[in-house]
Amino acid sequence: MTLYSPVFILAFLPTSAVIYRTVPKNFRPQALAAMSLAFYILAAGEHFYLLPILAILVYLLSFAGKKGFFVCLFMFVPLRLFGISALGVSFFILRAAAYIYDGKRERNFFKVFAHLLFFPCVHAGPLASYKDFESGLSRYADFAQMSRGICMALYGAFKKLFFADALYVTFDKFFVGGTSLSAFLALIAYALYIYFDFSGCSDMAVGIASVLGFDLPKNFDFPYMSRSVSEFFRRWHITLGRWLFKYIYIPLGGSKKGSVRAVLSLGAVWLASALWHGTRLSYLVWGMYFFVIAIAEKLILPKGFKIGRLCTFCLVLFGWVFFFSDTPAAAFAFFTRLFCLGETLLYCRADIYNAIRNVPFILLAALFATPLPRRLLNMLYSRARVALYILALPLFCLILSCLVSSGHIPFLYASF
């Protein structure tokens, strides 16, 4: 079960929302913990027991003070080394470490358990602090918040099911081609796929949490509109960026202890980010690549200077090559293809066919990666709310039509 599963949409979510609203305030943490546990068991498959057990450990560790922070992070190491991949474990560890570091020694176990396994966020965040979570526990969602949440969740599901899944198929189609044009189109499709997959999941999580009365931080702010790579990562996976800043960059000295310390802190941030994604060497190269660019932007370029949208987009695109390649060698082979080096053909007949069939969809997806549709929705929300609510019905039908029509690609970030 995932956030876009018919089982979740038709049965789990409405039932949970009704139960959560009807239980007395004192029992809400217990109710939420039970729902989150049920969701996790249904969603996680083979290793369903792992995170619930770790959540108990984290609860106990939180009483050991900040030492628990490192213990918590090191729990991650054996999981990574032995290749044990439980659903959402990467996000869980960050949530748990932040909870311990913040020093909140909550005595109510169910509150901690519900926070760590909060079902809307268990797949792929966003990473909300315990403080945000706790404030959500103390209030009911009013109908305005619930309706906003429903619209947000629908829009997130639309991004995931209509765009991301189809873009992955498009990426796959171009990726197997051997030409430069197919590599270029594969890269564009991947950049859009990963954005729609992850931001769609985040939107769904924020929307669903909103239905229950929780305000979660947004995770994406149209990152492909960024004018520098540093700005890109302030707009991409925002909550991870904030986590790394708060729990790694600042404790290591940040930029307040000279340039060398700042560079080292930034290096640690990128190393942590790469290792968090996985132990593949290509992730390390990915982290190093962006570390070098971030250093260049910070130290070499004049302060306030922006390299521009196109240049940023290209640099980010090249970064994705390391991200989706299994090894650095595979990444460099892809670059050879992309830049038409060696015996690579510029294009072939099959590319023309695939381009004709897929470029209109890629362009539509690119349009939806800009703020324009969001601005339109915001305008509708403020000026013609009824129209927005009416629009939700065809959007829901479209989501259902995607659900019944084809197989779906699991959330990419749920596998980290």
Added chain:
Amino acid sequence: MEKIFVKSAFALCFILFVCVLLCPADTWLESENRYIGKLELSDKSFSDRLPFRTSLMHVNRDISLALGKNEFAGAFFGENGYIFSNEEVSLAVLEKNLAFADELSSVIETHLCVIPSKTDALVSYLPKFYDSMRGELWQVSAKNKNNVSDVLPIILLAANNGKYVYYRGDHHLTALGSYYVYKSLATSLGFAAYGSDAFSVGIVKTNFSGSDARKMLTETGDKIALFRYSGDSRLITENLDSGEKYDGLYDFDKLISNDPYGIFPAPDCGRVKITLGEGRENLLLVCDSYGDSLAPFLARHYDLDIIDPRYYGGSVKDLIKENNYTTALLCFGMDTLAGKEILYKLMF
């Protein structure tokens, strides 16, 4: 207003959930050619049971087509009303299957007949710029050690002349297409093929929706024709999987079933025998579903033992020994031969 919206959204989910719960297990899914089965706590089971499922799929298909994709559920539109399927083929798989075919030739005289799939043969009906890039597959299959019957040229020629050799909405050869394969097999197998005037052709189904048409949620108005000959009703067809036995070659009841192509002998089953009981020569026909419509032609010359390795659980080698078969014909579509590793089963 928000209250109405939220309550309506929850009510809609609740109604859909009730519909899912009440949907009977024997509901037939036309596009997938299957029943939905028992309700389970799985996404597939829930999405199968959603009300207006087919209409929702139509919406999705129409949007895909409107965006210029020309593709839906693994099928795509070609010219002249033909629908093609995306076929996942690889040279490595083909080579493995052919290697097993070679090994079989050490046990029995083996003939190989690779049937071109629609993508191979109906090149002029493929969408503009479509490139199946399958020339290499044909070069490799032609080099096989066995007696290879090269049916590609005759099918290509017939298709280019506008002959109805493939169904528009199904991947199989029509009876006419199979007739051309039968003709080209004559030299290799050493029988004298009958001319087309030795058959009476009759249409038995006029609105046949094949697998490609069903994937695309459309109808192509295909017709199933049979090439009958005098005496074909004296043959006895025996399905050794189900124990079913009937006179003649065709199971006409299948015409009103969900799979009318099943009228031909050996549909989706492991072993079928077609015999006349007059001491004719035996032929072991190892084939996929392309062989189903070819079998009636071959049954005019041989008693047939038809094995489909996808479903047959027994040992082919034992079968050859037990029945003293001297000749085997391997007849597979290129989409099967280069798409699935199945011929290793011949070695057991």
